[in-house]
Each structure stands twice: as C-alpha cells, then as structure tokens.
Amino acid sequence: MRQLVLDVLSKQKAAISLPELEDMFEKADKATLYRTLKTFEENKLIHHIDDGSGAVKYALCQESCECEPEDLHVHFYCTVCQKTFCLNDTPVPSINLPKDFSLEKVNMVVSGICASCQK
Amino acid sequence: MRQLVLDVLSKQKAAISLPELEDMFEKADKATLYRTLKTFEENKLIHHIDDGSGAVKYALCQESCECEPEDLHVHFYCTVCQKTFCLNDTPVPSINLPKDFSLEKVNMVVSGICASCQK
DNA sequence: AGTAACTTTGCAACCCGGTTGCACCGCGTA
DNA sequence: TACGCGGTGCAACCGGGTTGCAAAGTTACT
Ligand SMILES: [Mn+2]
Ligand SMILES: [Mn+2]
Ligand SMILES: [Zn+2]
Ligand SMILES: [Zn+2]
Numbered sequence: 001m002r003q004l005v006l007d008v009l010s011k012q013k014a015a016i017s018l019p020e021l022e023d024m025f026e027k028a029d030k031a032t033l034y035r036t037l038k039t040f041e042e043n044k045l046i047h048h049i050d051d052g053s054g055a056v057k058y059a060l061c062q063e064s065c066e067c068e069p070e071d072l073h074v075h076f077y078c079t080v081c082q083k084t085f086c087l088n089d090t091p092v093p094s095i096n097l098p099k100d101f102s103l104e105k106v107n108m109v110v111s112g113i114c115a116s117c118q119k
Numbered sequence: 120m121r122q123l124v125l126d127v128l129s130k131q132k133a134a135i136s137l138p139e140l141e142d143m144f145e146k147a148d149k150a151t152l153y154r155t156l157k158t159f160e161e162n163k164l165i166h167h168i169d170d171g172s173g174a175v176k177y178a179l180c181q182e183s184c185e186c187e188p189e190d191l192h193v194h195f196y197c198t199v200c201q202k203t204f205c206l207n208d209t210p211v212p213s214i215n216l217p218k219d220f221s222l223e224k225v226n227m228v229v230s231g232i233c234a235s236c237q238k
Numbered sequence: 239a240g241t242a243a244c245t246t247t248g249c250a251a252c253c254c255g256g257t258t259g260c261a262c263c264g265c266g267t268a
Numbered sequence: 269t270a271c272g273c274g275g276t277g278c279a280a281c282c283g284g285g286t287t288g289c290a291a292a293g294t295t296a297c298t
Contacts, residue, residue, distance in 0.1 A: 090215065101229075104198060
C-alpha cells in the first residue's frame with residue numbers, strides 16, 4: 001500500500017489531499033491512506049499544506065526541503081483548477097514581528113491562476 | 120443579535136471562531152451566529168482568517184482594512200494560547216511568482232508565541 | 239388595530255474531512 | 269506450529285460548517 005501511495009505521490013505535479021487520494025484508489029480504505037500519509041509525514045517524506053481549501057494537501061519533500069521547523073517555500077493555490085503547488089524556488093520572505101512575538105513557522109499561500117489555467 | 124455579536128467582536132483582542140462565539144453566548148443558535156458572521160463579512164465589517172487551527176476565525180476590519188482583493192496584513196497564531204491576532208502593522212511582503220502565475224490574494228500566517236505568553 | 243410582506247431566528251438534519259478503536263490478516267521468527 | 273507484530277478494513281465518531289423549513293418578530297400600509 002505504501003509503495004502504491006508513494007508512486008502516486010511521486011507522479012503528481014500538484015499536491016494531493018486525502019479525499020483525492022481516496023478516490024484515486026477506490027479500493028483502499030480511508031483510514032489506511034490516512035495512516036500512510038501520517039507515517040510518511042512523520043518520516044519527513046512528505047509535508048502537508050493547508051491551502052484553505054478545506055482539505056489538507058500533501059506533497060513530496062524535495063532534496064532541500066526543510067519543512068521543520070519552518071516551512072521554507074511558498075505554496076500556490078489555483079482558484080480555477082483548485083490545485084496546489086509547491087513553489088520550491090520561492091522562499092518565504094522574512095518578516096518583522098512586533099516586539100515579544102517569537103517566530104516558529106510560517107504558512108504562506110498565494111492564490112491566483114496557475115500557468116496551465118492561464119488562457 | 121447582530122448588535123450583541125458586534126459588541127463581542129469589538130471587545131476582542133484576538134480573532135474569534137464560530138464555535139468560540141457559540142459558547143460565548145450559550146443562548147443563541149449556531150446557525151444564527153453563522154449567518155450573522157456571514158452578513159458581517161459580506162458587508163466588509165469583518166474579515167475571516169484561516170490560521171490552520173481547524174476553525175476559521177473572524178476579526179473586525181480596521182479603518183484601512185482592504186481585505187479585498189488581497190489581504191494586506193499578516194496574521195499571527197500563538198501556539199500556546201491558540202489565539203490569532205491581526206498584525207495590522209505588518210503588511211504581507213510582495214513576492215515574485217514564477218512566470219504565468221497570476222496573483223489574486225495572499226494568506227500569510229505566522230505561528231509562534233505571542234507577547235502575553237512569553238515568560 | 240388588522241393584515242400582508244419581509245426579515246431574522248431556532249431547530250434539525252446533513253455534509254465532509256479527519257480521527258480512532260478494534261478485530262482480522264499476513265508474515266517472519268522462535 | 270505457535271507467537272508476535274505491523275498493516276489493513278470497517279465502522280463509528282468528532283467537529284466545523286452549511287442548509288431547508290417553519291415559527292417568531294418586524295415593518296409598512298390601510
Ligand atoms: Mn511544499
Ligand atoms: Mn486581520
Ligand atoms: Zn490551475
Ligand atoms: Zn499566546
């Protein structure tokens with residue numbers, strides 16, 4: 001099962017959610033897939049992305065993917081195809097927090113229209 | 120009802136979620152509060168914040184609060200008290216998207232420890 | 239006041255993503 | 269063969285959000 005899921009993940013251009021994964025298999029159980037993603041994430045194979053679409057999405061970690069402690073790159077959510085992409089080459093800009101606020105991590109999601117959906 | 124909700128909202132230092140609002144009233148119905156927040160948002164009185172905590176939170180719009188088309192300021196989620204704050208003075212930095220990606224809006228949530236929770 | 243039209247509210251049900259307990263299965267090992 | 273352990277499937281549950289519908293409240297007009 002994990003092999004199959006890993007295959008699917010590595011073939012994806014966009015990040016994928018649990019429900020999407022579910023009906024991409026049709027045969028495997030939701031809980032199994034859920035636990036698979038969980039173990040993958042614990043072992044730093046994948047990272048999750050909260051793009052505000054209601055379902056958390058997952059994408060393979062890249063070579064340089066330091067998901068912890070701080071997510072390095074920006075994510076892009078296409079409002080047309082509803083796909084979410086890792087912009088691995090777009091680092092999260094550093095920001096100045098008010099005094100006495102300590103930074104742990106940053107989630108930056110840009111919405112718009114992706115390259116494929118531009119006409 | 121709307122008056123009451125508006126009062127609560129204007130007294131809040133942190134953004135508030137629908138469930139939080141719910142048990143802050145104990146008397147009003149979830150649906151009513153939900154619809155109240157909805158109309159407030161449609162009329163640009165409040166804006167919503169998706170901080171990844173599972174529940175969308177709402178905060179009053181400030182004078183200069185141009186929530187549309189693009190959310191202007193950064194939000195801060197405290198991992199200790201689980202409160203979410205508008206950093207009204209911290210604008211979202213502009214970023215360079217890859218070619219052919221068009222920008223509509225940006226959600227930037229910084230997690231860490233807020234001023235009150237620092238020891 | 240009486241009536242009609244419109245708005246707001248409460249209730250209940252539903253949806254959907256996520257999560258968990260538990261029993262079962264498959265497999266390697268003593 | 270018997271045991272232990274990790275993976276799987278099923279079913280149930282949870283929590284936030286959303287909606288249909290009917291009752292209650294409000295407003296406008298006569
Ligand atoms: Mn990513
Ligand atoms: Mn805000
Ligand atoms: Zn697209
Ligand atoms: Zn705090």
